[in-house]
Amino acid sequence: MAGGALEGIRVVDLTSVVVGPVATMFLADYGADVIKVEAPGGDLLRKLGGASKSGQLSPKFLHFNRNKRSIVLDLKQAESMAALRRLLETADVCVSNMRPKAMAKLGLSIEGLREINPAMIYCGLVGFGQGGRYRSKPAYDGIIQGAGGLTAIFEKSDGEPRFVPMTIADHTVGLIASQMITLALYKRQMTGASDAIEVPMFENMAAFVLSEHMGQLSFDPPRGEPGDLRVLDAGAKPVATKDGHICISANTDAQAFAMFRAIGQPDLCVDARFNSVKARYDNVSAYFALRESALLNKTTSEWIEIFDEADVPAGPSHTLESLFHDEHLNDVGLFQTRIHPTEGGIVDITLPNKSQALARTNYMLPPLQGEHTREILTELGYTAADIDSTFVSGSVAEPYAPVTKDTLKHA
Known part of the structure; x- marks a missing residue:
């Protein structure tokens, strides 16, 4: 059965x-x-x-x-x-x-x-x-x-x-x-x-795609251009660190302000460009750009530890090889080795x-x-x-x- x-x-x-x-x-x-x-x-x-x-x-x-x-x-x-x-x-x-x-x-x-x-x-x-x-x-x-x-x-x-x-x-x-x-x-x-x-x-x-990016075309008549500018900005990508890259998603005010303090720039919490969700959306390129130089002085693992402590959402930007060896995936048993009659050992992806x-x-x-x-x-x-x-x-x-x-x- x-x-x-x-x-x-x-x-x-x-x-x-x-x-x-x-x-x-x-x-x-x-x-x-x-x-x-x-x-x-x-x-x-x-x-x-x-x-x-x-x-x-x-x-x-x-x-x-x-x-x-x-x-x-x-x-x-x-x-x-x-x-x-x-x-x-x-x-x-x-x-x-x-x-x-x-x-x-x-x-x-x-x-x-x-x-x-x-x-x-x-x-x-x-x-x-x-x-x-x-x-x-x-x-x-x-x-x-x-x-x-x-x-x-x-x-x-x-x-x-x-x-x-x-x-x-x-x-x-x-x-x-x-x-x-x-x-x-x-x-x-x-x-x-x-x-x-x-x-x-x-x-x-x-x-x-359009449920994410219809943007201002969602209104009749349209009120502007399509697209969510926050995720379409060229700076919306993994950020370089001392030894690789890190992914950060500081979206709420609490998360953004915690990130500013963690990177040693608490004054940004009151900066008119970044002191609210709307302000950061309107100045998204500048918001993403400020991270590029701030994170180069520490390794990815060091920053993840800092951001975890500050409750800032962050994680590694895995390679395919490092993803396969991720410790959390090992903890939850995502991979299981099985023996196939013609292929020998195969690594199966279990049900997530x-x-x-x-x-x-x-x-x-x-x-x-x-x-x-x-x-x-x-x-x-x-x-x-x-x-x-x-x-x-x-x-x-x-x-x-x-x-x-x-x-x-x-x-």
């Missing part, structure tokens, strides 16, 4: 790369039986996300696909489509990030899915809402970052449009999709009604949110491509002979067989 809040919920996962797998991993982590349906070539992220011993379990794939089972079906073949339809008949949820035209071509439009399983919840992750003129455009994280205004934030801040150097749109929209799916499951439990959900990346990220009974209890390693194909087909009622003939026909792929010392002995 999986345990967890979503135990007993079956999710057919027709997604790949990041946005969909993030959504379905959340469901899997909390007990859902997520069946990842892969084409014979496998999820692109198996290779795109970095090197691995097996060649199919890249680091990024590992972190987005734990607690799932994998079946490989060639949906160009009639036998595979029949198996998929049988699988969908058993599902509570179907999630896809295929374009709607591709789904319709497979007979899996919303109407087609309802014919297969009227009680099933369908969630379609799309680049652009299907009611708009961009509906047929392909979308990747970088496309959405630019269209959704994330690159404009950098341009407003330092003069150059840039991407956030991670798939932030995929992550954000994937988590939003998981929220929408759990809402739909709750509604179905309460009313018996299923739902078809459209989760567009562009609209979600536009709303995400703690609960007494919401998370699943039987952890499953990220699956090899097609690892559970036979198992799932057997659950669907296929006999061993049926499965063998299907394998022979090439409609589904044999599970990946890792090379071991024993297989080498018998080669």
Whole structure:
């Protein structure tokens, strides 16, 4: 038994790369039986996300696909489509990030899915809402970052449009999709009604950015320029110290005045430019600039100790390596080493949110491509002979067989 809040919920996962797998991993982590349906070539992220011993379990794939089972079906073949339809008949949820035209071509439009399983919840992750003129455009994280205004934030801040150097749109929209799916499951439990959900990346990220940065465009008529000048200022960045950088967020009067005293400039507490929240907002560039020279005479750890004592919010500006070794993350057990049959030791990121009974209890390693194909087909009622003939026909792929010392002995 999986345990967890979503135990007993079956999710057919027709997604790949990041946005969909993030959504379905959340469901899997909390007990859902997520069946990842892969084409014979496998999820692109198996290779795109970095090197691995097996060649199919890249680091990024590992972190987005734990607690799932994998079946490989060639949906160009009639036998595979029949198996998929049988699988969908058993599902509570179907999630896809295929374009709607591709789904319709497979007979899996919303109407087609309802014919297969009227009680099933369908969630379609799309680049652009299907009611708009961009509906047929392909979308990747970088496309959405630019269209959704994330690159404009950098341009407003330092003069150059840039991407956030991670798939932030995929992550954000994937988590939003998981929220929408759990809402739909709750509604179905309460009313018996299923739902078809459209989760567009562009609209979600536009709303995400504009809720922060519509600024004076929030009024009709507009009262000024868009953007929160406090966070868009070029000085809104980690501050250099004697040996690295530190992050400070002194927002309230109490925090700002405590910071002024800590850096040895208590007179700034009564400076008309900085003596109130509004004054510091109106003079944000000067407020940020005064820190640049003040913090160079001590190390980051020395300043953190000083600011902690003064109750000024501050923390390190980690490198990727130092973040991995952060003592607090070690205290709370965010990382756990596990042994994978093909990769050896892997470092898993555990669930950051703690609960007494919401998370699943039987952890499953990220699956090899097609690892559970036979198992799932057997659950669907296929006999061993049926499965063998299907394998022979090439409609589904044999599970990946890792090379071991024993297989080498018998080669």
